[in-house]
Amino acid sequence: MTKVINSYDFEKYLKQTKKVIEEALDFSLGPENPEILRESMRYSLLAGGKRIRPILCLASCSLAGGEPSLAVPTAVAIEMIHTMSLIHDDLPAMDNDDLRRGRPTNHKVYGDAVAILAGDALLTRAFEMVSLRSPGVDPNRLLNVIGELSLVAGAPGLVGGQVVDLECEGKEVDLDTLEYIHLHKTGALLKACVRTGAMIAGANEKLLQALTTYAEGIGLAFQIIDDILDLTSSSEKLGKTAGKDLLADKTTYPKLLGMEESKKRAFDLVEKAKKAIEPWGADANHLISLADFITNRDR
Numbered sequence: 407m408t409k410v411i412n413s414y415d416f417e418k419y420l421k422q423t424k425k426v427i428e429e430a431l432d433f434s435l436g437p438e439n440p441e442i443l444r445e446s447m448r449y450s451l452l453a454g455g456k457r458i459r460p461i462l463c464l465a466s467c468s469l470a471g472g473e474p475s476l477a478v479p480t481a482v483a484i485e486m487i488h489t490m491s492l493i494h495d496d497l498p499a500m501d502n503d504d505l506r507r508g509r510p511t512n513h514k515v516y517g518d519a520v521a522i523l524a525g526d527a528l529l530t531r532a533f534e535m536v537s538l539r540s541p542g543v544d545p546n547r548l549l550n551v552i553g554e555l556s557l558v559a560g561a562p563g564l565v566g567g568q569v570v571d572l573e574c575e576g577k578e579v580d581l582d583t584l585e586y587i588h589l590h591k592t593g594a595l596l597k598a599c600v601r602t603g604a605m606i607a608g609a610n611e612k613l614l615q616a617l618t619t620y621a622e623g624i625g626l627a628f629q630i631i632d633d634i635l636d637l638t639s640s641s642e643k644l645g646k647t648a649g650k651d652l653l654a655d656k657t658t659y660p661k662l663l664g665m666e667e668s669k670k671r672a673f674d675l676v677e678k679a680k681k682a683i684e685p686w687g688a689d690a691n692h693l694i695s696l697a698d699f700i701t702n703r704d705r
């Protein structure tokens with residue numbers, strides 16, 4: 407019998423890339439006076455997390471034929487934007503969460519004012535990473551990256567999604583609105599991860615379009631899985647909102663579609679996402695495995 411040897415080791419890739427990201431994040435902040443600001447920024451930036459966004463960025467740079475190390479500052483910038491959005495999302499004026507990633511939220515440790523400012527400093531530092539700390543990358547490519555990130559962070563992306571989400575709190579939400587919220591709050595940044603990684607490698611429009619389709623699929627699937635995990639996992643997810651009934655005031659995919667249909671929808675979206683990048687063959691291995699990782703994750 408012929409033994410099929412799969413030489414591609416995704417676990418190894420994930421572990422190595424995560425290590426690169428963790429080191430780069432650790433190195434990314436300067437003295438940041440005053441000290442309390444630095445502490446608060448580091449507290450959330452280095453608090454663990456799956457690092458799915460920076461990994462997507464580096465994987466996409468590889469797929470586009472680029473040297474992934476050139477995309478590290480952009481990958482770090484994206485994790486900074488993600489982190490600042492989590493800090494602000496947890497504030498009493500928004501989701502009012504006490505715990506994040508199993509630890510007290512930033513404002514619980516440093517107070518609301520410093521938490522807001524740490525978020526602001528991370529957001530602005532993100533743009534510094536791309537514009538001033540990305541040696542060896544064509545400035546025109548960096549300009550495209552800056553444009554992409556400014557669009558997804560602002561009203562057309564995370565901020566817009568968050569406002570609609572807050573306005574819908576406690577109300578019945580239909581599927582279109584739920585998708586709008588997730589495409590903006592979650593999908594937009596995931597899309598930027600793969601697009602900016604490829605932009606750094608100088609990808610053409612055809613590849614950028616395929617990556618956009620890929621990201622739209624994994625973005626929604628990511629959120630459906632999140633909703634399913636909120637319902638099924640007990641400890642960490644529910645601990646996230648200590649003292650609050652996580653699902654009482656929130657419309658979720660399982661609530662609107664039922665559990666089985668939600669799972670099917672997530673599966674179909676991931677299949678569609680993978681199909682979009684299949685023509686790139688083995689070069690797409692990382693992104694294809696990352697799509698499966700998103701569906702099969704347990705947190």
Ligand code: GRG
Nearest residue numbers: 455456457491492494495559564565568591592
């Ligand atoms: C970006 C200017 C700017 C403002 C932020 C507060 C806000 C506006 C937006 C909220 C965005 C938000 C909190 C979206 C949820 C995204 C999400 C799915 C978070 C969980 O991501 P994971 O599972 O978390 O990747 P880890 O902990 O692994 O990083």
